[in-house]
Amino acid sequence: MDKPPDGFVLPAELLGLSEIEIISVKLTRAGSIHILVKSTREEILCQKCHKPTTPHGSGHQLKLRHLPMFGREVYIEIQSRRGICKSCDDHPTTTQTLDWFSHNSHNTKPYENYLMLQLIGSTQTDVARKEGVTEEILQTIIDHYQVDKVNWKRIKRIGLLGIDEIAKLKGHDSYITLVTSRYQGVNKILAVLEGKEKATIKAFLSSIPDKKRKMITAVCLDMCDNYLYAAQEKLSIDIPIVVDRFHVAKLYRKAITQLRSSELKRLKILLSEEDYKALKPAIKILLSKNECYSAEEKEILRPLFKYSPAIKAAYRLAREFTHIYNAHHKRKTAQQKIEQWIEKVEASETSCFTTFIKTVKKYENQICNYFIRRETSRWVEGINNKVKVIKRQCYGITNLKHFFQRIFLDLQGYDIFLNKQPVREN
Ligand SMILES: [Zn+2]
Secondary structure, three states: OOOOOOOOOOOHHHHOOOOEEEEEEEEOOOOOEEEEEEEOOOOOEOOOOOOEOEEEEEEEEEEEEEEEEOOEEEEEEEEEEEEEOOOOOOOOEEEOOOOOOOOOOOEOHHHHHHHHHHHOOOOHHHHHHHHOOOHHHHHHHHHHHOOOOOOHHHOOOOEEEEEEEEEOOOOOOOEEEEEEEEEOOEEEEEEEEEOOOHHHHHHHHHHOOHHHHHOEEEEEEOOOHHHHHHHHHHOOOOOOEEEOHHHHHHHHHHHHHHHHHHHHHHHHHHOOHHHHHHOHHHHHHHHHOOOOOOHHHHHHHHHHHHHOHHHHHHHHHHHHHHHHHHOOOOHHHHHHHHHHHHHHHHHOOOOOOHHHHHHHHHOHHHHHOHHHHOOOOHHHHHHHHHHHHHHHHHOOOOOHHHHHHHHHHHHHHHHHHOOOOOOOOO
16 A cells, blocks of 8 residues: 555644645555655755855655654655855855754654653663664664753752662662752752762762852761761862751661560560560551650550560650651750750660760761751652662663663653643644
8 A cells, every 4th residue: 555545634733843744645565654745944044154045956865753653653754955055155055954853863853752751661671672763773862862961951950969879789789879959849860870989979079060069058968978078078168968867767766676676575585475465566556656656556555665664765765866856946956955865865774875876976967957957858768769669670770871861761751851742723
């Protein structure tokens, strides 16, 4: 079937391509649709002097992959017009381009945009297979749109800067560093760095354009010395470095978890089977909730706390630390409260917080900086959940470029590539 059925007229507007007229539509034996078009734009400006040229034949025919139609591959064929310049001394010729394709491309721009959209939440290999394009072509398009490294022009302001480590593969001792930003509720990925060395982080911080680096409002990080020293050495002293409260909470909760498991072991031996069984609802609450409880839960916990004053004391202290965080203290007050808490624990019989207290003393400034504007890196946790999904799909992080691209497209892809094609009304 070489000709379209009688009466089948394809309106040019439907193609979403401007300044063209359709000459013919052909369904090939292989099942793809080939649409021959011609440019309706008369003007060809000289590539050298940008003055109008005189028509001078046509270039060779281009075949460009376009958006699929009726489940079939679509190709646009166009013979570009050429013009010769009478103004320039050497009379150069110029081949006309329209705004929906560039000369060296094999695809129309709407199709490239469509491929980028397909890449959101999917791997490069999957999209290449589904669309029947080579991974090389896909990589060229990705390179063109700069989605596998940061494009500083796209970042208006950094706002909060987050630095976080991620294991490349679960249980393995090799890491990458994820650098992210959050401004006005919008999360962006800035870098995926190999390892977590100070020099690597410093090099990245240096690569941030000066103007943008100065506008960072705060840096949120894990309690990692490499990150801390890199930020201290490379960023202005006016930018507060904040240790995320949830990372701190994780540490004191880890301390009570250890105490709880050793105490429960002790009680299991000490108590009769029946008495220990009666503690099950209380244990369930301890396992499922952090240290703040309702009146009803407190009642259920009472017998357990009676058997183990150590658990009771530790949970109370943990709760007090959480309360310091929850109360809207000024930085100075918060610092006093934390120091009082440390004194109280050190004077008490509770010993499970010894390591935690050492950490608090070491990062006291950064922990207290939280109280300046109550910034957390919760958003980084949100990004980390995406990271987990990607890691599972790809069996770990092997290619940092592809990894950046996946996170970038997950976070910003829809904003950039999901623009509906305008429909022109007659
Ligand atoms: Zn010219």
